Amino acid sequence: MTVLVEKHPGYHQISLNRPDRLNALNTEMFHALMAALAEAEADRECRAILLTGAGRGFCAGQDLADVAVKDGGPPDLKAVLERYNALVRTLRGLEMPVVCAVNGVAAGAGANLALACDIVLAARSASFIQAFSRIGLIPDCGGTWFLPRLVGAARARALAILAEPLPAERAAEWGLIWQAVDDDKLMETAHSLAARLAKQATIGIALTKRAFDAAETNDLGTQLDLERDLQDEAGHTPDYAEGVRAFIEKRAANFTGRR
Ligand code: LHQ
Secondary structure, eight states: OOOEEEEEETEEEEOOOOOOGGTTTTHHHHHHHHHHHHHHHHOTTOEEEEEETTTTTTSSBBBBGGGOOOBBBBBHHHHHHHHHHHHHHHHHOOOSSSSEEEEEEEETHHHHHHHHHHHEEEEOOOOOGGGGGGTTOOOOHHHHHHHHHHOOOHEEEEHHHHOOOHHHHHHHHSSSSSSOOOOHHHHHHHHHHHHHHTTSSSHHHHHHHHHHHHHHHHHHHHHHHHHHHHHHHHTSSSHHHHHHHHHHTTTTOOOOOOO
């Protein structure tokens, strides 16, 4: 099984599982990952996802053995990228938060897959490598979009061109990720975060994700209009009614995550 799914109360843990290849992505793993995400989406009890990797790495990007240039020329890289693009679009569009626990090296598409998630934690020993330039490629999986937005143009360009490993702690200092965590605390921290998110107002979080993504291309006026519409949608959820009621009654809210 190239991807493992563990169901916890309120959330699914999805683990990339080719540890001897540092969880490099091949076609089978791609399909298994898409299926795991679809399963989480279809499960009404699932209100958050925890994505991580088995073994000492998070994900070493595309399995290079599958895309080696042979006598007939390069493989169909456009087809490979169509798959990656579908994966990134799916992650961003999921109507629930995705926590990524980067347990070890995240390279190439593996690094940018992590950046597509909503809240990224990384073990202190983990690192992020925009490995693409080492093999003559450009950052994909949204790398050229995520990097400058997260760390600014100067750092984005140097990371992409030099392909030097960025240690987790510096990644957190630079705003590439949310938090670097001691190795032995990573999974504990990630699980408690996923469990906490699974009790939050899920639709509000989904609409927040949508608003942030739209803000990347909207002008302020358009974004204000979008916030008005999404807030109206959030305001019609039972969780909004419950949230306000709980505040007034000075008790913890009991959110359902439903529309
Ligand atoms: C691997 C891989 C790997 C296969 C480690 N493939 N086996 C999109 C579309 C089309 C084409 C291409 O790409 C893309 C997107 C991309 O993702 S491009 C970027 C692809 N990824 C890379 O270039 C990273 C390649 N890996 C590495 O540079 C190193 O493995 C890192 C720095 C990640 C980790 O280094 P180490 O900790 O020293 O581990 P290692 O290199 O010894 O790897 C362990 C094993 O995993 C090893 O196999 P072996 O049989 O010797 O034990 C590696 O060959 C294998 N492996 N990454 N991407």
